[in-house]
Amino acid sequence: MEKKITFLKRFSSFKVVLIYAVVSAVYIFTSDYFLELFTHDAVLISKVQTVKGLIFIILTSLLIHELMRRNIVKITDYYQQIIDIKQQTEEQSKQSRQEYISLFNHSPLPMWIFDLETLRFLNVNEAACEHYGYSFDEFMTMNIKDIRPETEIPQMEALLTTAIQNADSSFLGLMKHRKKNGEMIQVKLKTSQVNFESRNGILVTAVDITQEINTQNKLLATNLRLQQACEIATMGYWTNDLATSEIIWSEEVYKLFELNPDTFELTLNNIRNCFHPDDQPKFDEEMQKVFESDAVIEGEHKIITGTGKIKWVLERIHLVRDQNHEPIKLEGIVLDITKKKQNEHEIIQSNERFKILAKATVEAIIDWDLENDSIFYGEGFNSMFGYTTMNADTDLWKKNIHAEDSKRVIKDLNKAIKDPGKEFFNSEYRFVKCNGNIAYIQHKGIFIRNDKGEVIRIIGAMVDLTESLEKMNTIEQQNKTLKDISWTQSHVVRAPLANLLGLINLLKENKKMGYTDERLIDYIGESATKLDHIIHEIVQKSSQKS
Structure with missing residues (x-):
C-alpha cells in the first residue's frame, strides 16, 4: 500500500509538469503565430506580448491550481481509503482475536498455549482445567513438563528442538499425560506454532483416547478369546451374501473341512460336494427350509474332508433380512461334533451290552439316575419277582420292600448317600414279589459321585437268597x-x-x-x-x- 501511495505522488507531479509544459508550448507558438498574422508593428507586438504574458501567467496559474486541486482530492481519497482499510483490518483482527479467544476458551477439547523458550503455560482453556484437575492459576505456575511422565520428557524435548529449528513445524501423535490426581492418560496431540502476546508459543489441542484404547484392547482381548474358544470348540463361522453370491469362511471352517483357502473355490456346489452323499439331500432340504422360516435351522451332517476323513458337524443357519423383509444374507456356524457322535455310539453300544447283561444275569439290576429321577429295571425284576419293567413306576423297588425292613433299608441308603466317603452299599432285606411271596434279598450297589461328592447315579444288583437260605436251613x-x-x-x-x-x-x-x-x-x-x-x-x- 505504501508503494502505491509513493507511485501516485510521483505520477501526479509528473502529470502536472507535463500538462503545464504542453499547454505553455501550445500557447506560445499559437499566440505568436496569430499575432504575426495581424500586425508587423514592433511596438504593438511588444505591448501585445506583455499582455499575452500576463494572460499566460493567469491562465497557467488557474490551470496549475485546478490540476493541484484535483490531485489533492485524489490523494486525499487514497489516504482516506487507506485509513478506512486499516481501521477495517484492525477491527477484523480484533474481532478475529475475540472469536479465537472465545473458541479457545469454550472448546470442548483441552487446549493450551505454552512458551517455546520457558515451556511455561501462557493460556489454558476451561476444558483443560476440568479434565486435568488443575485450576487456571495452578496452570499459570507450571510448565508442560509437569503434566508429562518422566519417561516421555526426552521425546518431548526432541519435538521442541524441531519446533525451534523450524517455525512451520507441527506435531500430530500419541502421548502420555499425568493428571493432578496422578492418573495416567493416553492423549492424541495436535500442535502448531503461534504468536501469543509477542511471544513464540505452541498451541496444543489434546484429545483423551484412554477409554477408546482400553475399549480397543478389551475388544482385541475379547476377539482373541473368541478365536481361541472357536479353535478349542473346533467351531467356524461363515456368511453368504445373497446379492453378490460372495461366500466367506473363517479360518476355523477351512481347518474343520481340511481345505486350503488358496485353492478351494467357495461356491455353493463345491461346498455341497464336501458333504457325505447320504447327507447331500438333507443339505438341500435345509438350505430350502431356511428361506421359509425366520427361525435358526439346525442339523447334524457327515462331511468328507479334503484328506478323505469322515467327520460329523453340527450346522446352524440363520437368514438375515433387510428393513423390507427381503433376504440379504445367510450366516451360520459349523461345529465339529465327531467326538460327541463317537461317544454317543460308544454309549449306545455300552447300553446295549448292559441290557444284554441285565437279561442274561440271574440278578435284578437297578440303574438309578438321581439327577433326572429315572430308574432302569433289569429283566430280573420280571423273571425273579414277576413285575413288568416296561413303564415301571420309579417307586417299584421302594414300595415293595417288606414293611418290617423298609424303614431300616431306606435309612441306611440315605445315610450312605450323604457320606462322601461311601462308595458301596450292601443290605439284606425281604422283598415282596408280584404274587405276594416273600423273597430274601441281598442288595449290593455302587455310588457314582460328581466332583462335589454328590451321588448322581446308583447301580445295584438284587440277588434272591430265598432258595439258598432254605438249603442252608436244611x-x-x-x-x-x-x-x-x-x-x-x-x-x-x-x-x-x-x-x-x-x-x-x-x-x-x-x-x-x-x-x-x-x-x-x-x-x-x-x-x-x-x-x-x-x-x-x-x-x-x-x-x-x-
Whole structure:
C-alpha cells in the first residue's frame, strides 16, 4: 500500500509538469503565430506580448491550481481509503482475536498455549482445567513438563528442538499425560506454532483416547478369546451374501473341512460336494427350509474332508433380512461334533451290552439316575419277582420292600448317600414279589459321585437268597440231626454195647474155667435187645430229617 501511495505522488507531479509544459508550448507558438498574422508593428507586438504574458501567467496559474486541486482530492481519497482499510483490518483482527479467544476458551477439547523458550503455560482453556484437575492459576505456575511422565520428557524435548529449528513445524501423535490426581492418560496431540502476546508459543489441542484404547484392547482381548474358544470348540463361522453370491469362511471352517483357502473355490456346489452323499439331500432340504422360516435351522451332517476323513458337524443357519423383509444374507456356524457322535455310539453300544447283561444275569439290576429321577429295571425284576419293567413306576423297588425292613433299608441308603466317603452299599432285606411271596434279598450297589461328592447315579444288583437260605436251613437241620445221632452213638449206644462186650468177655473167661452161668446169657440178650431198639430210633430219626 505504501508503494502505491509513493507511485501516485510521483505520477501526479509528473502529470502536472507535463500538462503545464504542453499547454505553455501550445500557447506560445499559437499566440505568436496569430499575432504575426495581424500586425508587423514592433511596438504593438511588444505591448501585445506583455499582455499575452500576463494572460499566460493567469491562465497557467488557474490551470496549475485546478490540476493541484484535483490531485489533492485524489490523494486525499487514497489516504482516506487507506485509513478506512486499516481501521477495517484492525477491527477484523480484533474481532478475529475475540472469536479465537472465545473458541479457545469454550472448546470442548483441552487446549493450551505454552512458551517455546520457558515451556511455561501462557493460556489454558476451561476444558483443560476440568479434565486435568488443575485450576487456571495452578496452570499459570507450571510448565508442560509437569503434566508429562518422566519417561516421555526426552521425546518431548526432541519435538521442541524441531519446533525451534523450524517455525512451520507441527506435531500430530500419541502421548502420555499425568493428571493432578496422578492418573495416567493416553492423549492424541495436535500442535502448531503461534504468536501469543509477542511471544513464540505452541498451541496444543489434546484429545483423551484412554477409554477408546482400553475399549480397543478389551475388544482385541475379547476377539482373541473368541478365536481361541472357536479353535478349542473346533467351531467356524461363515456368511453368504445373497446379492453378490460372495461366500466367506473363517479360518476355523477351512481347518474343520481340511481345505486350503488358496485353492478351494467357495461356491455353493463345491461346498455341497464336501458333504457325505447320504447327507447331500438333507443339505438341500435345509438350505430350502431356511428361506421359509425366520427361525435358526439346525442339523447334524457327515462331511468328507479334503484328506478323505469322515467327520460329523453340527450346522446352524440363520437368514438375515433387510428393513423390507427381503433376504440379504445367510450366516451360520459349523461345529465339529465327531467326538460327541463317537461317544454317543460308544454309549449306545455300552447300553446295549448292559441290557444284554441285565437279561442274561440271574440278578435284578437297578440303574438309578438321581439327577433326572429315572430308574432302569433289569429283566430280573420280571423273571425273579414277576413285575413288568416296561413303564415301571420309579417307586417299584421302594414300595415293595417288606414293611418290617423298609424303614431300616431306606435309612441306611440315605445315610450312605450323604457320606462322601461311601462308595458301596450292601443290605439284606425281604422283598415282596408280584404274587405276594416273600423273597430274601441281598442288595449290593455302587455310588457314582460328581466332583462335589454328590451321588448322581446308583447301580445295584438284587440277588434272591430265598432258595439258598432254605438249603442252608436244611443243611443246618441235618447237621443238628447228625449231632443228635452222634451224641446218641457216643452215649446211648455205647452203654449197651459196652455191656455186651463185657458180658461176652466174662462168658469167655467162665468157659475157659469150665463154668457156665445162664444169667450171663440172659444179660447178653437184654443188652442186644436194648441196642437194637436204639438203632431203630436212630434210623427213624434220620429218615424223618432227610
